Amino acid sequence: MRGCTVAQRGYAGILGGFVTVLVGSPLIAFLCIGWYARFHEFENSLKDKALSAYLQRYWSKRLIDELNGSYGDSDASNGNGWRERADSSPELCDRLFTRIYHEQYGLLAFVLPYLILLSVAYAAATVLARNYTFGPCNGINASTCVYGITQQILVASFGGALMFIVSDSVLSIRRRALNVSDVYWYALRIMLAIPLALVAGGMDGKSVVIVFALATFPIDALMKVVRRMGFPQVTQAETDLSAPDKLLSLSGVTLPIVAVFEAEGVNSIEQVGAADPVVLSIRTGFPFRFTLRLCSQAIVQRHLGNDVDKLIPVGLADVLPIYFIAKTLNNEWEPKFPKVDDVDEIIKNAAARLLPKDDETQRIAIIKMKFRQIAAEEFTVMLARITPLDPGL
Structure with a gap:
């Protein structure tokens, strides 16, 4: 810190330490407590045959390799024998899931970005401190060595960024x-504080407010502001492309939830139905059971079309009720399943709701076929093994 006074050096150390602790404390709490709570949420839902069904659906190659190593059989992938072995090997499945989870979302993955964040936060605090002038009270309008930005603009920019980071991290945790x-x-976001101050900075109080407000924006919101400033002609095209998505047709989905999905690159119902629910839950931050419910609805809509909302009043917009109907229809009902009475009448009612203009015989045959297809989905089998009697699913 050449050129700094003793007071500035001391202030830089104090402010740097304070900011580093403020930014780092919530993250340390998450890694010590929150991460394990999140992991146990998945463990509590995926147990025994439910976990086996999940691995068979989304990690079949890893599961087969694990079975080959455990049983010493290189032909475990032939036929369906590997599925039966997986169902009878809960400890093996549990170890494999734990290993996959740590690879995808383990504690070690947080080390590098965590160190980068603390380093950037400390550097930003020291830059702010070394450019603070101890002396007259009107020194806040004095230009600093950071591209000539005034002290008040520099404080507003870094303060807004810090406010966003701490508040958003606490909310996420x-x-x-x-x-x-x-x-x-x-x-x-901290690195962008100085460019924001350069773009929107000025000498008056209004500029300070603008800089502070912009500094509290998340990255995606800032990108939209920059695009509108640089390319105002695309604003209408952006508006047209931002029309309400079909994701809103899923029960329980609101515009903020759609925004979270879009931020993760999930823009269609087909993507929700095909996604790994564990990975999707991690990426979006939604509860695992809620993610399962959305995936369940997406699969039904993929098979039955956009008019599936007509089945909501009779409770057939999720895979599990359809699974129980299909099992009863095929004479495969088990005592652990909820009893389904008058299955033919239920199918007739669903067919009339979905295909009111078709011939009755044809529409009943189509609905039976579709119900059997939904029941045969690996996701449906997995969900039936997780909580077959959970009315929330």
């Missing part, structure tokens, strides 16, 4: 939804 990518975004 409360939701147990903090991701590795979020920590990288926080570090970038």
Whole structure:
């Protein structure tokens, strides 16, 4: 810190330490407590045959390799024998899931971005401190060595960025939804404080307010502001492309939830139905059971079309009720399943709701076929093994 006074050096150390603790404390609490709570949420839902069904659906190659190593059989992938072995090997499935989870979302993945964030936060605090002038009270309008930015603009820019980072990280930690990518975004957000001050800075109080407000914006909101400033002609096209998505047709989905999905690159119902629910839950921060419910609705809509909302009044917009109907229809009902009375009448009612203009015989045959297809989905089998009697699913 050449050129700094003794007071500035001391102030830099104090402010740097304070900011580092303020930014780092919530993250440390998450890694010590919140991360394990999130992991146990998945463990409590995926047990025994439910976990086996999940691995068979989304990690079949890893599961087969694990079975080959455990049983010493290189032909475990032939036929369906590997599925039966997986169902009878809960400890093996549990070890494999734990290993996969740590690879995808383990504690070690947070180390590098965490160190980067703390380093950037400390550097920003020291830059702010070394450019603070001890002396006259009107020195806040004096230009600093940071590209000639005034002290008040510099404080407003870094203060707004710090406010966003701490508030957003605390909110994400409360939701147990903090991701590795979020920590990288926080570090970038601090780095953008100086460019924001250069773009929107000025000498008056209004400029300070603008800089502070912009500094509290998340990255995606800032990108929209920059695009509108640089390319105002695309504003209408952006508006047209931002029309309400079909994701809103899923029960329980609101515009903020759609925004979270879009931020993770999930823009269609087909993507929700095909996604790994564990990975999707981690990326979005939504509760695992809620994610399962959305995936369940997406699969039904993929098979039955956009008019599936007509089945909501009779409770057939999720895979599990359809699964129980299909099992009863095929004479495969088990005592652990909820009893389904008058299955033919239920199918007739569903067919009339979905295909009112078709011939009755044809529409009943189509609905039976579709119900059997939904029941045969690996996701449906997994969901039936997780909580077959849970009315929330």
